[in-house]
Amino acid sequence: MDKIKTDLLVIGGGGAALRAALEAKKSGSNVLVAQKGIGSTAYKVAETAGYNAADGQVDPLDNIEEFYNDIIRAALGMADPRLVEALVNEAAPSIKFLEELGVPFERDGGKYLEVVGCFAVRPRMHIIKGHGEPIIDALKKIIRRQQIPVLNRVMVAKLLVKHNRIAGAVCLNLESGQIFAVECKAIFLGTGGAGQLFRWNHNPVDITGDGYALAYRTGARLVNMEYMQAGLGFTTPVRSNFNNWIWSGYPIVKNNSGSSFIEKYLPQSITVQEIMDAKSGHYPFSGRDASKYIEIAIHREIQSGGGTPNDSIVIDFAPLLELDSAVLPDHLVIKKMWPMTRDYLISKGVNLARDRIEVSTFGHAINGGLVIDVNGMSTVEGLFAAGEVAGGPHGADRLGGNMLLTCQVFGARSGKAAAGFVRDNQPVDINDNLLAGEEKELKSFFNDQGDFSLPALKKQLQTLMWSNYLVVKNEYTLNQCLSGLKQIENNLEDAQVASPAELGLRLEIKNMVDTARMMCSAALLRKESRGSHYREDYPDIDANYGKPIFITENNDTMHITFGSY
Numbered sequence: 135m136d137k138i139k140t141d142l143l144v145i146g147g148g149g150a151a152l153r154a155a156l157e158a159k160k161s162g163s164n165v166l167v168a169q170k171g172i173g174s175t176a177y178k179v180a181e182t183a184g185y186n187a188a189d190g191q192v193d194p195l196d197n198i199e200e201f202y203n204d205i206i207r208a209a210l211g212m213a214d215p216r217l218v219e220a221l222v223n224e225a226a227p228s229i230k231f232l233e234e235l236g237v238p239f240e241r242d243g244g245k246y247l248e249v250v251g252c253f254a255v256r257p258r259m260h261i262i263k264g265h266g267e268p269i270i271d272a273l274k275k276i277i278r279r280q281q282i283p284v285l286n287r288v289m290v291a292k293l294l295v296k297h298n299r300i301a302g303a304v305c306l307n308l309e310s311g312q313i314f315a316v317e318c319k320a321i322f323l324g325t326g327g328a329g330q331l332f333r334w335n336h337n338p339v340d341i342t343g344d345g346y347a348l349a350y351r352t353g354a355r356l357v358n359m360e361y362m363q364a365g366l367g368f369t370t371p372v373r374s375n376f377n378n379w380i381w382s383g384y385p386i387v388k389n390n391s392g393s394s395f396i397e398k399y400l401p402q403s404i405t406v407q408e409i410m411d412a413k414s415g416h417y418p419f420s421g422r423d424a425s426k427y428i429e430i431a432i433h434r435e436i437q438s439g440g441g442t443p444n445d446s447i448v449i450d451f452a453p454l455l456e457l458d459s460a461v462l463p464d465h466l467v468i469k470k471m472w473p474m475t476r477d478y479l480i481s482k483g484v485n486l487a488r489d490r491i492e493v494s495t496f497g498h499a500i501n502g503g504l505v506i507d508v509n510g511m512s513t514v515e516g517l518f519a520a521g522e523v524a525g526g527p528h529g530a531d532r533l534g535g536n537m538l539l540t541c542q543v544f545g546a547r548s549g550k551a552a553a554g555f556v557r558d559n560q561p562v563d564i565n566d567n568l569l570a571g572e573e574k575e576l577k578s579f580f581n582d583q584g585d586f587s588l589p590a591l592k593k594q595l596q597t598l599m600w601s602n603y604l605v606v607k608n609e610y611t612l613n614q615c616l617s618g619l620k621q622i623e624n625n626l627e628d629a630q631v632a633s634p635a636e637l638g639l640r641l642e643i644k645n646m647v648d649t650a651r652m653m654c655s656a657a658l659l660r661k662e663s664r665g666s667h668y669r670e671d672y673p674d675i676d677a678n679y680g681k682p683i684f685i686t687e688n689n690d691t692m693h694i695t696f697g698s699y
């Protein structure tokens with residue numbers, strides 16, 4: 135097998151990976167970036183992105199302690215306080231850094247535009263138009279200027295670990311089919327989340343949970359994998375987030391036959407207006423308040439046949455079209471954000487008065503991932519991680535605007551720490567026979583006579599997880615997921631694989647299966663509802679389950695247990 139040598143291999147091309155690569159290079163390391171090269175979740179998946187920092191510009195009572203307390207409150211006991219502390223302290227400097235690179239944060243009357251983000255109490259969510267794209271573009275520019283080599287369309291297929299130390303990685307060029315090894319002293323994982331697990335999601339096609347699965351197979355420790363966030367999104371005529379502030383304008387929600395249906399799913403004591411008011415406070419689905427009935431009602435209506443052929447429901451924007459932002463009270467986020475949302479939808483060709491607008495439940499982001507220390511090191515020596523693939527800075531719920539922030543704060547910390555690690559450590563030898571075995575195994579997956587089509591298997595998995603896991607789950611549906619995943623895994627053995635891209639897809643589906651299995655196993659163990667984890671058979675929070683769930687693999691067996699950081 136061909137080999138490339140470097141100090142640090144950075145996997146991914148999103149905000150976390152690019153920031154880590156940059157900091158490691160600045161600290162003197164040889165860095166190589168490898169990315170599957172289709173996209174990053176920060177690339178225009180919504181009209182705006184939120185990015186938190188407690189600078190007190192808009193609310194003088196806001197400060198680092200308030201920010202810390204908001205995160206801990208939202209996390210419901212599931213976050214690592216050491217990571218939260220680092221995050222809140224380094225948030226404002228990270229905005230300054232990005233601004234120096236040219237990332238435009240929106241302004242309002244000479245100050246930053248800051249609104250109250252999901253699950254937060256005070257306005258501190260800074261707004262970037264074009265979602266996270268300006269961050270990625272700015273980082274890419276400087277990566278090019280620093281001449282950091284980037285391998286595009288290269289998928290990391292396996293992490294090589296010896297005696298719990300990183301030794302390198304096996305890579306697949308998705309275009310040429312070349313299989314090669316990278317020998318390195320450290321690896322940074324910036325592989326993002328696993329949105330592709332669900333039939334509806336806003337993620338690029340390559341966000342398939344690879345990082346969780348690759349790390350799991352090395353024996354690394356993962357946490358909070360049951361906290362997969364769901365949210366609402368437009369399915370037609372445009373694909374975008376259905377942001378929470380829209381609910382303050384009380385849009386009309388109908389099923390495929392044009393009838394209102396939400397009332398059917400509400401307890402008698404709660405009104406539709408009350409749940410919309412609650413929903414306007416946070417985008418992700420959460421069992422913590424009455425807003426949950428919106429996603430539950432939509433999910434149930436679709437499951438019981440009331441949805442459109444698109445597995446969606448219909449939203450009538452008429453009440454918002456009459457909205458006069460000027461007369462709305464200042465504390466409502468819709469006042470500042472609706473004009474941006476409206477203009478964005480119009481710019482995408484949506485006629486809010488006439489088009490049939492459909493909305494469904496989407497896989498959003500995972501609040502869990504690899505356990506890391508404050509410098510981004512996982513429980514495997516030399517394996518660093520940050521961004522959506524890492525767990526600990528968030529918990530059961532996550533403040534909206536904190537994920538792009540963790541990418542920058544822990545991306546930078548990891549890059550610096552990884553540079554220190556490669557300075558202080560010798561490389562670990564990789565045995566040529568082992569590499570030959572890895573290559574042989576990858577090539578053995580080629581099978582042009584296979585009975586199963588990879589796209590069909592992926593679709594089957596996405597439907598399984600969307601229907602049985604995403605919003606409403608119970609013991610039965612979780613077991614349905616686990617048995618369905620087993621079947622998909624078995625069928626993968628006889629899948630048709632005829633090109634390098636298909637080999638990549640086969641590896642991705644296996645990663646999706648392993649990631650989904652971690653999520654389902656953790657969700658089965660957590661017999662309660664807490665934040666983004668909602669079980670209809672245990673709908674309340676239960677103090678007996680107040681600890682995070684940790685997952686490791688040993689001898690091909692999953693070990694899953696409640697524990698502490």
Ligand SMILES: Cc1cc2nc3c(=O)[nH]c(=O)nc-3n(C[C@H](O)[C@H](O)[C@H](O)COP(=O)(O)OP(=O)(O)OC[C@H]3O[C@@H](n4cnc5c(N)ncnc54)[C@H](O)[C@@H]3O)c2cc1C
Pocket residue numbers: 145146147148149150151168169170171172173174175176179180182183184185266288289290291324325326327329336337340341342344345375497498499520521522523534535536537538539541
């Ligand atoms: C609709 C939507 C709206 C959001 N809005 C916000 C917001 O307003 N504020 C906020 O803070 N967060 C938001 N998030 C979350 C946030 O955008 C993501 O969590 C974040 O962008 C993830 O960044 P990342 O650097 O961890 O990974 P990503 O940006 O997802 O990048 C992952 C990279 O890894 C590469 N990769 C994956 N596997 C491999 C492999 N095996 N080999 C090589 N390369 C690989 C991919 O190609 C990609 O380049 C939103 C998410 C969604 C879906």
